[in-house]
Amino acid sequence: MTLPTDTLFELDEDVPKKSAKKAAKKTSRRKDTSAGAARDISVAEFFEKNRHMLGFDSPTKAILMAVKEAVDNALDACEEAGILPELRVELTQTGERVFRVAVEDNGPGIPDTQIGKIFGKLLYGSKFHKLSQSRGQQGIGISAAGMYGKLTTGKPVRILSKTRRGKAVEAILSIDTLRNKPEEHSREVVAWEGKKHGTRVEIEMEALYKKGQRSVDMYLKQTAIANPHLTLTYVDPTGAQVVYERASREKPPQTAEIKPHPHGVELGRLISMLKETSCRSLSGFLQEEFCRVGPTVAKKIVAAAGKGLSLKSYPTRIAREEAASLHKAIAATRISSPPTDCIAPIGAELLLKGLKKELEADFYVTATRPPAVYRGNPFQIEVGIAYGKPGGVGLEVTETGRIRKKAKVDATQDLVAAADEPARLLRFANRVPLLYQQAGCAITKSVTQTNWRSYGLSQPGGGLPVAPMAIMVHIASVWVPFTSESKEALASYPEIIKEIKLGLQECGRKLGTHIRKGKRLKREYDKREYIETYIPHIGIALQEILDLTAKERDETVATLEDVLHRSRKF
């Protein structure tokens, strides 16, 4: 509760003598670090030291974070401008453990005056102060990636940007960490051949490039699943190029920005809003600053509040006690749920398309839950399940009604788990894949708390179900509650967990039906395979007993097999 004060205290007597000299030294040190030494911490300094909070805690992860932040921004910009996004991601090794991450988009470009702050200042942006669905929301990401690049290589960020009306501008800049301000090294107008508009950012950083479940490759693949309208070209450090073609030219619906919902506003926030508003009456304040409040609701609230408050009360003059009554009155008043046109889910159909495009499986099911609300923020959950490859159940019924084993497929780099592995969990928030911190995420919690045994799957130790399966969960919201600035896991709000579970159950029930069919198939297949092994022997026996010709024998065998297969009922 207290900070050290200037040498007000001598060291106690019980310091061993031999360390007396050392102790004296420590006392003088303590002077330096006394309360007088307490000082401001720049937010950039804070995050440079705590860069693992931003996701930059290992060279493998750093490269992914940089790609992710740049791609998030690019997609947000394209969507806000109504442009069908075309992205290019290039990773180039420029030294030992040093890579250049370049991300280029066909977005609207960034106005000159904004470039510096957007790439060279933490906590700066357009998305934090509004409630609307976007990938970025903190004003940290891309500047943090640049800061990490500078920290590890000493090199600044290169930005190339062109708006439709302006000329292409190249800016070389970095962040002044101690002051959290952009430091511009150069800026000039350049030619950008063949580019109408767009932005390209290049960051050089210490990094490691690896394949695997949490690699850049996998991140981009999953991005393609969640953004069926995106065309993305990816050049990996070996020079290999992958193109994810868009599955649909349908852009995500434009989402509206919303005002906060009265039921989600805390008393302290209400007091600040009353103080900061430009409205000159309480009635106007309630209707202007919140969603779902019209004249009738405003009247009801004010009447319920009492304390001498009227529709004409001057907002900035309302004291804490009155505000507390107002807050209670708001909570007690029925107000319709926030509008939901501020949320754009992927949609069950497109989700299915996306899953089928990138995941090979036997069975797919998706569910989109109706929108719900946590802490006044609307959100919507989508769930998809792909089941039954690689190598797993792997039985199928042919067109002629036969059951056969499917060819095994290489399971490496696959998004569907092998049969004896826990199901793969694909987590998405506002169409962004979340690859790290699975253990600490509300989505994981929801999946492990779901009873998968009742759908015919095994679930050892109350963990993830073990099955050849991928479970995809997407949350779309005007404000996604991430557990940290690295935006890798959802905080466990009960409303969110409830919705995810309902979505999982919806998909689970359909999966259960499929699995029971599969298990029946498997049982029949085993029996049949056993019998079929003996049919030729039966044929030979019959031939001997009934004295058949070879042709008659084969016909009999064929008839037997046929009867056997037709006896199967679906």
Added chain:
Amino acid sequence: MTLPTDTLFELDEDVPKKSAKKAAKKTSRRKDTSAGAARDISVAEFFEKNRHMLGFDSPTKAILMAVKEAVDNALDACEEAGILPELRVELTQTGERVFRVAVEDNGPGIPDTQIGKIFGKLLYGSKFHKLSQSRGQQGIGISAAGMYGKLTTGKPVRILSKTRRGKAVEAILSIDTLRNKPEEHSREVVAWEGKKHGTRVEIEMEALYKKGQRSVDMYLKQTAIANPHLTLTYVDPTGAQVVYERASREKPPQTAEIKPHPHGVELGRLISMLKETSCRSLSGFLQEEFCRVGPTVAKKIVAAAGKGLSLKSYPTRIAREEAASLHKAIAATRISSPPTDCIAPIGAELLLKGLKKELEADFYVTATRPPAVYRGNPFQIEVGIAYGKPGGVGLEVTETGRIRKKAKVDATQDLVAAADEPARLLRFANRVPLLYQQAGCAITKSVTQTNWRSYGLSQPGGGLPVAPMAIMVHIASVWVPFTSESKEALASYPEIIKEIKLGLQECGRKLGTHIRKGKRLKREYDKREYIETYIPHIGIALQEILDLTAKERDETVATLEDVLHRSRKF
């Protein structure tokens, strides 16, 4: 990569007609949220909206976080001033779902000029800019608790503080969230009867009080384990009072502040340090700004760097390319490990004392690892295990050599797990208990990655071992890498995980020996109980066969039992 620009883009043609009006509305909205609307985000605003990052995501957790931040600060202050800490924690319910958290210490008190910023400004403090072991390190905690109080109740924080020389001061203040600045409501000199020095802070907040594994009660109990020199009085909301008396008057050793180790400094950081230093020669810079660099090492580094650098080079004039060579030269030079007198572990003996005082078990073992280094920061790991209650193995050998069952003890509120539960994990960082985010913590990872089967425990699904056991892990470091501002989980640095595992293995081996003995006991107990059931029958049979008197029979039975027990070997 780009922000929306001012209406440079019309909506595309494929907007359905019926929503044309809506679209127009959205276009105008988009105007408001265009690049022009990008702006600074105050760090207080950021964390108010993301308060779950600070740990304030539920009313139950909020009350714990407030107590934790206040207790952390109080203990840090006492230790830095060399005072044996005496704390008082009071929780009082002041309304429906509203509690007042009050924490009072006997620390050195806070100088007048500092009170405002310490309680009313995020990212302000004395601990961030130095490398030394302390509970607080971010300059966020206590102000954040106050911010949450204001957010939920609208009420400011009350601080009472008295330094040895000054008079007691009462300050009522809150944080101005939009500007991240203290807003002082009042300040006056008051009388504080019977208090020589100390600080008391009171925060009123919306909260819920619950008992259980992650309650304030449990936090304080664990704090007492990790701080055997602390006396703590706790008054819970029902008025019940618990006093944790200190187990030792021995204060934790004073720890020194250290300079960064050259091997832990990134290129970008080196460049900033060169730019900011007041040293006028490269040689001086290397020796002044880093630990473990003397004239010889400095010479070696500069010689290895080449690029025209000399011991007399002027630091602020060293360019990026030269700095890069210098950085490489540092990495290539052998430099001794950082000093470790900057770390104060609890110590195996005191840890054992602490465990025995608060945990009832059959078997205790502790281990203190030697100090190690991650990212240039020294740290040290301690592990303790308490095994074999409640109700679990529960067999003991009496003084006469007999085996008997122990009385069962109530397992509620106990820190040791029941026999069929996963072991309880008690995590500590710089003597602070970590109660939340267990799943995302490097300590948990280390425990689950340890093979407990080889010590005779079951470990289903590769999770925590299932046993009547508590595992305690403590990390002491000059900089603890928490995964988020709420300081609930450690980031997974490989060096840290390795050390924790080694500590667990050291304890595990000793536990294994104990368990094998216990299992032998159990086997023998089962056999004996079986035999003893029949001894009376054997007596009766012998009596009949040998025609014994009742007395002779009883003597024979007693002798038989005696032989049976003496035949046991330890």
